[in-house]
Amino acid sequence: MNEYIGRVEADLKKYNAHSHATDPQKNLIEAMNYSLEAGGKRIRPVLVYAFCEALGGDLDTAAAPAAAIEMIHTFSLIHDDLPAMDNDDFRRGKPSCHKAYGEAMAILAGDALSVLPYEIIADDTQLTAEQKVMLISLVARAAGKSGMIGGQVIDMESEGKTDLTEAELENLYRRKTGELISVSCVMGCMCAGTASPDVLYSAADYGFKLGLAFQVIDDILDVTSTTEELGKPVGSDAEENKTTYVSLFGLEKARETANKLTNEAMACLDIIEDNSFLKQLTEMLLNRKN
Amino acid sequence: MNEYIGRVEADLKKYNAHSHATDPQKNLIEAMNYSLEAGGKRIRPVLVYAFCEALGGDLDTAAAPAAAIEMIHTFSLIHDDLPAMDNDDFRRGKPSCHKAYGEAMAILAGDALSVLPYEIIADDTQLTAEQKVMLISLVARAAGKSGMIGGQVIDMESEGKTDLTEAELENLYRRKTGELISVSCVMGCMCAGTASPDVLYSAADYGFKLGLAFQVIDDILDVTSTTEELGKPVGSDAEENKTTYVSLFGLEKARETANKLTNEAMACLDIIEDNSFLKQLTEMLLNRKN
Numbered sequence: 101m102n103e104y105i106g107r108v109e110a111d112l113k114k115y116n117a118h119s120h121a122t123d124p125q126k127n128l129i130e131a132m133n134y135s136l137e138a139g140g141k142r143i144r145p146v147l148v149y150a151f152c153e154a155l156g157g158d159l160d161t162a163a164a165p166a167a168a169i170e171m172i173h174t175f176s177l178i179h180d181d182l183p184a185m186d187n188d189d190f191r192r193g194k195p196s197c198h199k200a201y202g203e204a205m206a207i208l209a210g211d212a213l214s215v216l217p218y219e220i221i222a223d224d225t226q227l228t229a230e231q232k233v234m235l236i237s238l239v240a241r242a243a244g245k246s247g248m249i250g251g252q253v254i255d256m257e258s259e260g261k262t263d264l265t266e267a268e269l270e271n272l273y274r275r276k277t278g279e280l281i282s283v284s285c286v287m288g289c290m291c292a293g294t295a296s297p298d299v300l301y302s303a304a305d306y307g308f309k310l311g312l313a314f315q316v317i318d319d320i321l322d323v324t325s326t327t328e329e330l331g332k333p334v335g336s337d338a339e340e341n342k343t344t345y346v347s348l349f350g351l352e353k354a355r356e357t358a359n360k361l362t363n364e365a366m367a368c369l370d371i372i373e374d375n376s377f378l379k380q381l382t383e384m385l386l387n388r389k390n
Numbered sequence: 391m392n393e394y395i396g397r398v399e400a401d402l403k404k405y406n407a408h409s410h411a412t413d414p415q416k417n418l419i420e421a422m423n424y425s426l427e428a429g430g431k432r433i434r435p436v437l438v439y440a441f442c443e444a445l446g447g448d449l450d451t452a453a454a455p456a457a458a459i460e461m462i463h464t465f466s467l468i469h470d471d472l473p474a475m476d477n478d479d480f481r482r483g484k485p486s487c488h489k490a491y492g493e494a495m496a497i498l499a500g501d502a503l504s505v506l507p508y509e510i511i512a513d514d515t516q517l518t519a520e521q522k523v524m525l526i527s528l529v530a531r532a533a534g535k536s537g538m539i540g541g542q543v544i545d546m547e548s549e550g551k552t553d554l555t556e557a558e559l560e561n562l563y564r565r566k567t568g569e570l571i572s573v574s575c576v577m578g579c580m581c582a583g584t585a586s587p588d589v590l591y592s593a594a595d596y597g598f599k600l601g602l603a604f605q606v607i608d609d610i611l612d613v614t615s616t617t618e619e620l621g622k623p624v625g626s627d628a629e630e631n632k633t634t635y636v637s638l639f640g641l642e643k644a645r646e647t648a649n650k651l652t653n654e655a656m657a658c659l660d661i662i663e664d665n666s667f668l669k670q671l672t673e674m675l676l677n678r679k680n
Contacts, residue, residue: 116535124561125540127547132535179501184473184493203474207497208543211469212535214501218508219534222527229519236526237512244509245406245422245502250415253498257417271414 101146101381107159108145111167112136115220131201131209132216135174138192143314143385144169144284150381151288151303154374155295162291164224165235168217169284172243175213178206180252193331214243227291235287242283251276264343273315274308281314282307299371306368306378313361314385319344320354321390330390362386391436391671397449398435401457402426405510421491421499422506425464428482433604433675434459434574440671441578441593444664451581454514455525458507459574462533465503468496470542483621504533517581525577532573541566554633563605564598571604572597589661596658596668603651604675609634610644611680620680652676 116132123129145166152162181188181196182203189199198206221227221235241247254272258264264272285307289295295303321330322337323346337344345354365382369375406422413419435456442452471478471486472493479489488496511517511525531537544562548554554562575597579585585593611620612627613636627634635644655672659665 124547124558125535125543128535128540128543175501179497182474182497184497204546205543207469207472207474208539208546210501211465211504212539214504215530215534215539218526219530222523222530229523232526233512233519233522236508236522240505240509240512244505245415245418249498249502249505250418253415253418253495256494256498257414268414 101377104146104149105142107149107163108142108166108170109137111145111163112170115164115167116171116216127201127205128208128212131197131205132213134200135178135191135197135209135213136171138174138194140173140192142170144173144280146381147281147284147307148288148291150378151285152291153288154372154378155289155292155299156374157288157292157294158226161226161231161293162288164220164227165239165287165291168221168235168239169280169287171213171217172239172248173280175210176243176248176252178210178213182206185252185256190332231290231293234290238283238286238290242279247275247279248277251279258343260341262341262343262347264348266348269343269345269348270312273312277315278308278311281311302368302371306365309361309365309368310382310385313358313365316345316354316358316361317386317388319346320351320358321388322346323351325389358386391667391674394436394439395432397439397453398432398456398460399427401435401453402460405454405457406461406506417491417495418498418502421487421495422503424490425468425481425487425499425503426461428464428484430463430482432460434463434570436671437571437574437597438578438581440668441575442581443578444662444668445579445582445584445589446664447578447582447584448516451516451521451583452578454510454517455529455577455581458511458525458529459570459577461503461507462529462538463570465500466533466538466542468500468503472496475542475546480622521580521583524580528573528576528580532569537565537569538567541569548633550631552631552633552637554638556638559633559635559638560602563602567605568598568601571601592658592661596655599651599655599658600672600675603648603655606635606644606648606651607676607678609636610641610648611678612636613641615679648676 116129116136148162148166148169149159153159177191178197180186181191182198188196190196197209217239218236221232243249251272255276258272282304285303286300289300289303322334325334327334345357362382366379369378406419406426438452438456438459439449443449467481468487470476471481472488478486480486487499507529508526511522533539541562545566548562572594575593576590579590579593612624615624617624635647652672656669659668
């Protein structure tokens with residue numbers, strides 16, 4: 101885990117190179133780096149690396165796709181936090197991008213981080229043209245109007261609705277979180293270049309299950325954790341009248357669902373021989389405290 | 391011109407297909423279409439088509455790149471108009487996207503239009519994988535932190551500065567407008583697949599000259615046109631204390647500069663045999679009234 105995270109941190113620095121102090125757009129690069137360096141779990145790029153390695157791929161081929169997926173995640177967080185969106189002043193204990201750099205710069209830093217992923221994949225020297233085209237198609241689709249951004253819209257329009265059905269909530273989580281996590285797993289397989297269609301399908305399915313389990317556990321932690329442990333205010337879902345797995349089914353059933361999804365995710369990994377790290381990671385995410 | 395514009399309008403509709411009324415993110419697609427359909431001069435996609443055809447290429451190969459570049463331009467206009475940015479309530483006589491759909495939806499519609507271009511180029515069936523990778527690299531670079539978005543940042547940070555030098559103003563215009571216009575020309579050449587390095591270089595140079603001339607003419611029209619003719623309030627540059635070619639050099643010298651740049655742009659076209667439409671287009675843009 102730490103080896104992968106070390107690679108991710110180094111890649112993000114490399115791909116969003118610091119500019120000279122005299123560059124006219126140096127504040128933009130700074131704002132981008134500010135949010136990229138804010139940390140977080142780095143789950144998506146770790147999954148790219150882990151699937152690539154589990155399938156016997158060269159980790160260097162996964163560097164650009166791993167950085168790309170973390171940039172897309174970061175861009176979505178920057179725009180999510182904006183006053184017109186969730187209006188969050190803090191992100192991981194630090195002022196959010198618009199609090200640190202102003203709203204206009206945060207919009208533009210998010211925009212620049214939404215574009216850079218395609219440049220770094222296209223310009224990579226390890227991947228073939230065919231691999232690059234597939235990776236770009238997958239990641240743009242997962243990020244776009246029917247994926248992550250579509251999920252944001254559904255989330256926004258569900259605000260204040262306490263009567264979402266389980267299917268609606270699952271659809272929302274699938275797009276908002278599942279698509280990007282699932283595509284991370286598939287991208288890792290594609291970098292290895294050896295995955296059969298069955299393995300690709302299982303990796304995609306694993307990612308959706310893991311992403312959904314991740315959201316259900318978020319719902320649980322919002323009720324059971326402390327602000328100190330979670331690093332952000334607890335109880336915000338109930339305060340904002342959000343439909344969650346806990347509000348729909350209660351805590352016990354939500355825990356069962358998280359366990360069930362995690363077991364199903366685990367089962368998807370059985371097709372991969374060298375799956376011990378991926379199984380550990382899955383277990384760790386189920387038992388996380390924040 | 392009308393044939394090209396007809397193609398662009400049809401492509402934009404096709405690539406951002408209307409979703410069913412029951413799709414949960416249908417309002418997002420609607421907001422995207424609202425801004426895509428708002429019209430404008432369609433200069434960038436017309437240049438993609440015109441360079442492709444001038445070099446003997448099949449226009450169908452240019453469809454995805456042409457739509458892609460217009461989407462990027464549209465995404466930048468939607469985010470530019472936001473309250474935290476230029477705070478413009480109208481765009482081409484219609485309410486701007488955030489006035490029609492709300493600020494959060496406008497942010498997300500811009501985001502979705504910044505991602506879709508890479509998906510449609512990657513998924514195109516006419517271009518080779520190598521062409522796609524080059525096109526994606528070019529367009530992401532032209533849009534990104536050192537291109538259009540970088541230019542926006544410089545523009546924003548230059549607000550209220552009346553003492554920009556000519557070099558600073560040219561650098562700002564080059565990034566904010568020139569990069570995307572220049573890359574449109576180069577993309578057209580790449581779609582044709584027959585361009586020599588000399589032709590590619592001349593096309594890029596033509597685009598930068600044309601983009602700069604375009605901005606100088608904007609500066610002139612802001613002083614000499616009427617609100618009726620221009621379709622937006624005139625005199626806004628002086629009101630906002632903006633450095634422009636007119637404020638730096640006066641009207642007469644600005645007109646000379648626009649003529650000089652247009653002539654230089656024309657000269658770049660001499661390397662292309664079948665350049666008559668491109669020369670007409672260049673002339674038309676010099677003499678435009680809005």
